[in-house]
Amino acid sequence: MANENKITAAFVQQFHDTYEVASMQNESRLLKTIVNRGKIVGESFTVNDMGQVEMSPSGARFGNTNWTIPDAGVRTALMSDWDLFIPIENRDIPKLKAHPNDKYMKNLVSARNRTTDDIIYQSLIGSVTRTTVDDAGSKTVSQVALPNTQIILSSFGPLKKQIIKAKTLFRTNECDEKNGEKLYMIYDSHMMEIFLNDTTLTNADYLKIQMLQEGQVTTNWLGVEWIPYEKLNNGAGGATERRTVMYAGTAAHFGDADITGFDISTRPDKKNIKQVGGVHSFGAARANEKKVVAIDFLV
Template structure:
């Protein structure tokens, strides 16, 4: 039960609820592939490898049989939940009913958890039939004692082109950034050109929309350790968010707690990096 609810009593002059500054929606969910309605604890994502055609060198020769490369990744589901209780006597002392705002706050907490799960999949291990697969060093851009620079953005873009994982192959590319990374870009004279101004990035004081082949996604939730932040560039098809059940909420009386109102929210989700070639980890300095 929330014992801090007394802060909203009438004698405290609070006549409504104000949600403190926080991320309310999942910013990364629309940027990855979705695998809905998973039944059980996990689901396999089956991958087909690249084939190589061979030249025909004789007439009436045998039909070639070339084995198709197969591999598998697994989406493992985990349950997430949030809950609270509202005492009826507390509601009497308040000018507004808190139920809807509690639900809104709980949904926001689960949406942030979705981003955390996706971020873990981007840089973490991917489970396969042969064991855990790490993101290879070839897909990582070293910190080099600098923040987010033009050179790092170009290097990331080059990796997607090299891997045939960019717009020329029908891919949607995204990149995460933090407030510090945005400041790095806005302070770089080689990036703040007339073309950059035309995109209205400087006028907004932020990095928004599509630029340099990436759609830019603000997130302060990517890993930060000892002054080094990990940013991630990725193709939409390179990461999958699996859902056993999306966010559901319930509000009702609890007969075991004096028929006070219980507010509850839950979901069952998991995420996996499907292709290492479609994810790039960019290390940047951040104070």
């Protein structure tokens, strides 16, 4: 027809009046699982540790007193500064039906929470600075790594066997629920896939859970609470492995400081554009190596 595609060219278009925020982790999942020291004043904070002592037979009456001095040290969590700023061009605001300010602030808080989890995870599996003083008053500063006895390599066996071994290590070290500890296990999508494809692990009679029906790892298994986290490091074997971790709730300490906080400010040096953002400081340190077990698994 003569009028075909003429009137339709003037059809109106309704523009979206909000922003669809990208899929992301919004809350800190690991902060609630460790010791939160709250707001920190200074460049660092410390975690004091003390070793185990044992009694011994008294021996002869009126004999000399034998002193037992426990190993003690001070661990240091160095605060590191992180910032995030997003510019808002004033000239663009009247042209937008969707105002981005509220989504920007949500993005900022989500980024802060993800950084919190990253720092906690790295403190669990990384090294920590420890200071000791001997009887002569000499100070020694060392970097304490997670010992090999607390790392289960992929060569040990299937993931389910590694997890059972990790749980037994906590019993061996007197760091499980029988000693008042709450245990946690970090898992990612690779572990999820392994679990859901394992006919033994998904048997309701064996684990008393419904993984296949729910499509997710159950919250508790083996007396351990499972926490999702997708940014696992590579294992000792490289890119074909990931390093997850089982840990006690007192295994690490975290602290933070709001240097500026998140706010909206004007930038006179940038034609008075608005910016949202702020600067924050974070720090974390492992308190006890026996309360952490790293697991390298194949992906």
